[in-house]
Amino acid sequence: MDTSNRFAQFAPAIQALELDRINAPSDIPASFLLGQEKKLTSHYIPFDSVNPSARLVLVGITPGFTQWKNAMREAQRQLRAGASADVAHRAAKQTGAFSGEMRPKLIGLLDHIGLHQWLGLTSCSALFHSASHLVQTTSILRDPVFITGAKKPNYNGTPNMIRSDFLRAQIEAGFAKEAQALEKAVFVPLGSKVSEGLDWLVQRGVIPADRILHGLPHPSGANAERIAYFLGRKDRLALSAKTNAARLDRINRDLKESVANLRRPQS
Template identity: 55%
Template sequence: MPEVLFSHYRDAIRGLDLAQVATPAGIPEQFLLGREGRYSAHYIPFESVYPQARVVAVGITPGFVQWKNAMREAQRQLAAGAADEEVLRAARLTGAFSGAIRPNFIALLDAIGVQRWLGIASCASLFGEDAGLVQVSAVLRHPIFVDGKNYSGSPPMTRKAFLRDQVLRWFAEEAKLLPEALYVPMGGSVGDALDWLAAQGVIRPERILHALPHPSGANAERVAYFLGRKDRAALSGKTNGAQIDAARAALQAQMEALLAAR
């Protein structure tokens, strides 16, 4: 089982004055997991894992705002007398897929046939009665800051020993608990990291769903075209319709192969 640190940080979280933490530099030293040069890693209570999860949505790393929100939710749960497992589950889900991200994510998964592979009517139920089938994660589980700012994927994490160690220590151990899951990388840098883990034998490469558009509202045009909600002739010069067509076809074929192999 992956190492669980929450018991070591429970009291520190209870006593944390979030109003005094305005920037990453203000995070108390007791939450520091490691530092190397410009890079630092800080504890966040994101250790909850659904062992039955079959879809893992993988971001880069929690940012500072997500760190504060998770700590605030953990404090609220602790004050209510929640058990550790419930504290960790609530903290990890805080803010997950808020705004336009959730409906876009559902529609994108349905468009390539993930719901059929899961045996459900629509991936919308992943945020309802089938919530246990989806794991919201990050390839760098604990927040990484570079010169006191959110790490955004550059330089690539696989090129930095400190970041590779973070991936292997936390996310890789989580992935080992979910060998049958599909992995949905939220962005190219995450996809590259998952490919690296596949080369290490941690994840099966055919389970990585590459090139699905990021479901954020800022990516609205690519999402709309992928879903057939916008004509190719109406695309702006920033969107490569042919590339999206190829990605959609490849993902649909990948899901058909996974269905056939069940």
């Protein structure tokens, strides 16, 4: 699968999209289908640009349907307004990446461990606006993977991406090549499944282990309690039994220490 910059190839189909009629992954036109294996499907999203000057790489598991639709809407808006393919592509990625309710949670977590200070920013919110040159937003499965017929169709790590030939091939053709172009960047995996995938790439010599900051809680609604405790917004005594406070304390401490020891990026 060619996962280089494919935006120009898909631009006509993006302009023709009737986005208000696309309410679920199953509604996505076949023209965006990249591959399928049993119930797993992969669809194009304009997230394939690489920012070689990035100092921070935010790595999700795969874009969800909300991100797909937001990115396509912005790309369509730009193209219909006469923007160049390059401008439309970059705007779509900046708008769609980690969009929705996930983004403010992510910003809060990044600021909490001190990454804004390391980057010389007031807040990591600037990474999605004026300081976008410092960040590469991506996913280990760069194009959205959906599960046909599932109540929650966004892929969440099952089946295991490393044990699936279909998913592993996408990592190798997409994210692995992207990571090799980001020689000076620090990688932040979002979620344990992404961490496992990055460790697999470490074993293959794609990413040095010392450039990965493991452990940040995933900024999803399902992690609300863990995030609240991690950020100091919920007392330990108020936690439910499903939240491991000692583990979160350790991760919190280790991440802050790792960030404090990072060499300041050169401008």
